[in-house]
Amino acid sequence: AQKVTQTQTSISVMEKTTVTMDCVYETRDSSYFLFWYKQTASGEIVFLIRQDSYKKENATEGHYSLNFQKPKSSIGLIITATQIEDSAVYFCAMRENTEGADRLTFGKGTQLIIQP
Amino acid sequence: EAGVTQSPRYAVLQEGQAVSFWCDPISGHDTLYWYQQPRDQGPQLLVYFRDEAVIDNSQLPSDRFSAVRPKGTNSTLKIQSAKQGDTATYLCASSFMGSQNTLYFGAGTRLSVL
Helix, strand or coil, rough: EEEEEECCEEEEECCCCCCEEECCEECCCCCCEEEEEEEECEEECEEEEEEEECCCCEEEECCCCEEHHHHHHHECCCCCCCCCCHHHEEEEEEEEECCCCEEEEEEEEEEEECCC | CCCCCCEEEEEECCCCEEEEEECCCCCCCCCEEEEEEEECCCCCEEEEEEEEEEEEECCCCCCCCECCCCCCEEEEEEECCCCCCCCCEEEEECCCCCCCCCECCCCEEEECCC
């Protein structure tokens, strides 16, 4: 069965700095898809960025980028030049497709606090 | 383009009562998901549809939960005889052609069972 693990429960950094959030995963699939989502204080869940496992280049999207280390089954999210509004809970997720079931499995989340 | 719409936003029940949640996915999205998010946890899949067909409902907690998507558009998730352990946020998400593509989430329904 698939598993997504985020070991950091909470991170606090100063505004305008760079932060990295960790995520490791387990899968038997040779091809898979990894995602990062953000959940704001209002509860809204917003898609940020994705990495397809067959792509060697790390994905980037605005001030979000990924550190994809396939041999380590690791997909870190990097946020540069953080802003107060980046304060949220960040979820790593992985697509699983086994026995006909197509599921997106989430980690438990990392709360990011941006200090002014 | 309108996003995923859910209603109601909040629900408060006594144990044993029933409740229904409604979801209108993004137009053109054939795949619709219902997730349960307990407090301080990540979303956990309950059931998903492709068009009107249930593809996977193996994660529905028990026969107290049911979900339908009769015309392949809107969907309803129902809890019969709610329990305190059902307290959570219920999220609907949609995508085009499965979870290899991005899921877009609704705002969720926050359920409290007293």
